[in-house]
Amino acid sequence: xxxxxxxxxxxxxxxxxxxxxxxxxxxxxxxxxxxxxxxxxxxxxxxxxxxxxxxxxxxxxxxxxxxxxxxxxxxxxxxxxxxxxxxxxxxxxxxxxxxxxxxxxxxxxxxxxxxxxxxxxxxxxxxxxxxxxxxxxxxxxxxxxxxxxxxxxxxxxxxxxxxxxxxxxxxxxxxxxxxxxxxxxxxxxxxxxxxxxxxxxxxxxxxxxxxxxxxxxxxxxxxxxxxxxx
Amino acid sequence: xxxxxxxxxxxxxxxxxxxxxxxxxxxxxxxxxxxxxxxxxxxxxxxxxxxxxxxxxxxxxxxxxxxxxxxxxxxxxxxxxxxxxxxxxxxxxxxxxxxxxxxxxxxxxxxxxxxxxxxxxxxxxxxxxxxxxxxxxxxxxxxxxxxxxxxxxxxxxxxxxxxxxxxxxxxxxxxxxxxxxxxxxxxxxxxxxxxxxxxxxxxxxxxxxxxxxxxxxxxxxxxxxxxxxxxxxxxxxxxxxxxxxxxxxxxxxxxxxxxxxxxxxxxxxxxxxxxxxxxxxxxxxxxxxxxxxxxxxxxxxxxxxxxxxxxxxxxxxxxxxxxxxxxxxxxxxxxxxxxxxxxxxxxxxxxxxxxxxxxxxxxxxxxxxxxxxxxxxxxxxxxxxxxxxxxxxxxxxxxx
Numbered sequence: 001x002x003x004x005x006x007x008x009x010x011x012x013x014x015x016x017x018x019x020x021x022x023x024x025x026x027x028x029x030x031x032x033x034x035x036x037x038x039x040x041x042x043x044x045x046x047x048x049x050x051x052x053x054x055x056x057x058x059x060x061x062x063x064x065x066x067x068x069x070x071x072x073x074x075x076x077x078x079x080x081x082x083x084x085x086x087x088x089x090x091x092x093x094x095x096x097x098x099x100x101x102x103x104x105x106x107x108x109x110x111x112x113x114x115x116x117x118x119x120x121x122x123x124x125x126x127x128x129x130x131x132x133x134x135x136x137x138x139x140x141x142x143x144x145x146x147x148x149x150x151x152x153x154x155x156x157x158x159x160x161x162x163x164x165x166x167x168x169x170x171x172x173x174x175x176x177x178x179x180x181x182x183x184x185x186x187x188x189x190x191x192x193x194x195x196x197x198x199x200x201x202x203x204x205x206x207x208x209x210x211x212x213x214x215x216x217x218x219x220x221x222x223x224x225x226x227x228x229x230x
Numbered sequence: 231x232x233x234x235x236x237x238x239x240x241x242x243x244x245x246x247x248x249x250x251x252x253x254x255x256x257x258x259x260x261x262x263x264x265x266x267x268x269x270x271x272x273x274x275x276x277x278x279x280x281x282x283x284x285x286x287x288x289x290x291x292x293x294x295x296x297x298x299x300x301x302x303x304x305x306x307x308x309x310x311x312x313x314x315x316x317x318x319x320x321x322x323x324x325x326x327x328x329x330x331x332x333x334x335x336x337x338x339x340x341x342x343x344x345x346x347x348x349x350x351x352x353x354x355x356x357x358x359x360x361x362x363x364x365x366x367x368x369x370x371x372x373x374x375x376x377x378x379x380x381x382x383x384x385x386x387x388x389x390x391x392x393x394x395x396x397x398x399x400x401x402x403x404x405x406x407x408x409x410x411x412x413x414x415x416x417x418x419x420x421x422x423x424x425x426x427x428x429x430x431x432x433x434x435x436x437x438x439x440x441x442x443x444x445x446x447x448x449x450x451x452x453x454x455x456x457x458x459x460x461x462x463x464x465x466x467x468x469x470x471x472x473x474x475x476x477x478x479x480x481x482x483x484x485x486x487x488x489x490x491x492x493x494x495x496x497x498x499x500x501x502x503x504x505x506x507x508x509x510x511x512x513x514x515x516x517x518x519x520x521x522x523x524x525x526x527x528x529x530x531x532x533x534x535x536x537x538x539x540x541x542x543x544x545x546x547x548x549x550x551x552x553x554x555x556x557x558x559x560x561x562x563x564x565x566x567x568x569x570x571x572x573x574x575x576x577x578x579x580x581x582x583x584x585x586x587x588x589x590x591x592x593x594x595x596x597x598x599x600x601x602x603x604x605x606x607x608x609x610x611x612x613x614x615x616x617x618x619x620x621x622x623x624x625x626x627x628x629x630x
Contacts, residue, residue, distance in 0.1 A: 051628065056623075057625065083551075084550065090550075092627075098541065098627050100546075101542070102240030103231075103236055111233075112549050
């Protein structure tokens with residue numbers, strides 16, 4: 001079973017003459033444990049693809065299946081609980097880490113667990129373990145402002161992994177980092193994909209960061225124009 | 231995890247400053263309420279301390295507080311003789327403003343019959359007036375010392391006692407002297423004025439050809455006696471015997487044609503509905519305006535605080551947070567800010583109300599009602615922020 005299945009996914013913004021096709025007929029699958037990059041220039045439609053898979057942007061046409069469950073088929077399936085699915089099946093990593101500034105590192109990870117109804121003491125223990133595994137055991141009580149860019153992004157990764165999601169979606173996760181920290185993050189993501197058996201889909205425009213990806217999709221003008229396997 | 235508390239803990243400086251600002255505003259609202267109640271208490275103070283059932287004043291007046299009322303002192307004997315009246319006592323009131331320690335010194339002088347009632351309700355220092363002349367009991371608010379002398383009219387008066395918070399309907403602190411002293415202060419002319427008056431009466435009578443010199447002398451003495459008399463009072467207060475019918479007593483006095491017997495209820499109405507009505511309405515309106523301003527400020531604070539958290543809210547939504555988590559964060563912060571600001575305002579007013587120039591009466595009902603109103607304002611104000619938060623799209627968490 002694939003972690004992500006996308007079949008003829010199309011997203012059109014606007015109607016009639018002003019309609020803009022952001023993504024057209026995207027079809028691919030990602031297996032658990034796979035690290036996949038979507039590479040393309042700015043405005044190519046890669047973020048739209050990510051948000052459609054991430055249950056944020058409703059696809060206009062096509063089908064999206066996450067961890068075997070169809071979530072969209074010519075639009076969201078009726079009665080589907082998108083928040084619950086995002087909470088349970090998906091993890092998000094952002095360009096600017098998006099840590100909550102008034103929560104400490106451990107609380108930033110705990111919040112994802114508590115939102116998924118894990119009791120507080122258990123959530124704290126699990127969050128601390130996760131951060132420790134990412135070499136942030138000494139930073140548990142620090143606020144995001146006291147963390148370096150690389151450390152903050154690792155906390156964000158820990159938060160994305162907290163609920164052991166089947167799919168992790170990363171939007172330009174290395175854009176705000178220097179080359180060394182960016183490479184460290186990519187290495188970490190690859191390691192986590194294998195260890196956690198999660199499919200990791202990374203949107204990036206940075207060609208330097210695509211080493212180590214299992215597959216790379218090139219997106220241009222809303223269409224997947226090429227696929228490369230490593 | 232309580233996000234509201236975490237946010238407040240992180241931004242505590244801003245939160246405390248905002249709460250202090252709002253607390254000061256609520257302190258002003260509380261003081262307005264206190265002054266509003268104080269107006270009532272002041273207006274009714276003399277009325278309550280006198281503990282009279284009927285106030286007999288000059289006919290066709292609302293005296294002695296709302297209008298001038300002058301009646302002869304000896305009417306007290308006639309009133310005392312009315313069936314149902316247990317006691318009657320004459321009272322004299324006047325507002326005096328003199329210079330003391332280089333500053334204007336204003337107070338309300340009450341003259342009372344030492345053998346009657348209507349004197350100082352409570353002596354907190356010194357003693358009550360014992361001598362018929364030249365002794366005085368003053369309210370604590372006048373800040374006078376026992377033994378201090380004060381010159382009023384033609385004589386000096388010595389402070390022998392201090393009473394509590396007795397004020398006039400205008401809020402001026404009250405002082406007590408014997409009725410005879412009060413009458414002297416109010417009506418007695420100095421020797422030059424008396425001589426002038428007598429000369430004028432004599433000259434006028436001398437022009438009357440039909441009077442013999444003996445008749446003119448006799449008339450002059452009588453007219454001077456009347457014009458120099460100080461036996462006038464502003465009211466005679468009466469207490470009824472147990473079981474007496476107040477309506478019957480009032481009717482009997484009213485039939486004399488020269489007096490108006492006012493019951494306590496009527497006097498209360500005159501004082502509260504007539505004399506302080508406008509001030510009361512003004513304060514009430516000002517209080518409402520301040521509450522509206524508070525509501526607008528709270529709404530703005532909550533709204534701008536929500537705008538600051540748009541990315542946080544979008545991120546929470548993106549990671550699957552339920553709306554109640556976000557609503558709870560905004561609502562709890564708003565309520566907490568309101569509660570803390572209320573506490574600051576309350577502490578402020580509690581520490582300062584004794585120093586206000588006018589009486590502040592803090593009634594627990596008013597304070598509780600204000601707390602409920604503040605909480606309601608906070609709740610309603612937070613809806614503005616909540617509305618904004620619920621409109622935030624998870625996609626706003628993406629991008630730089």
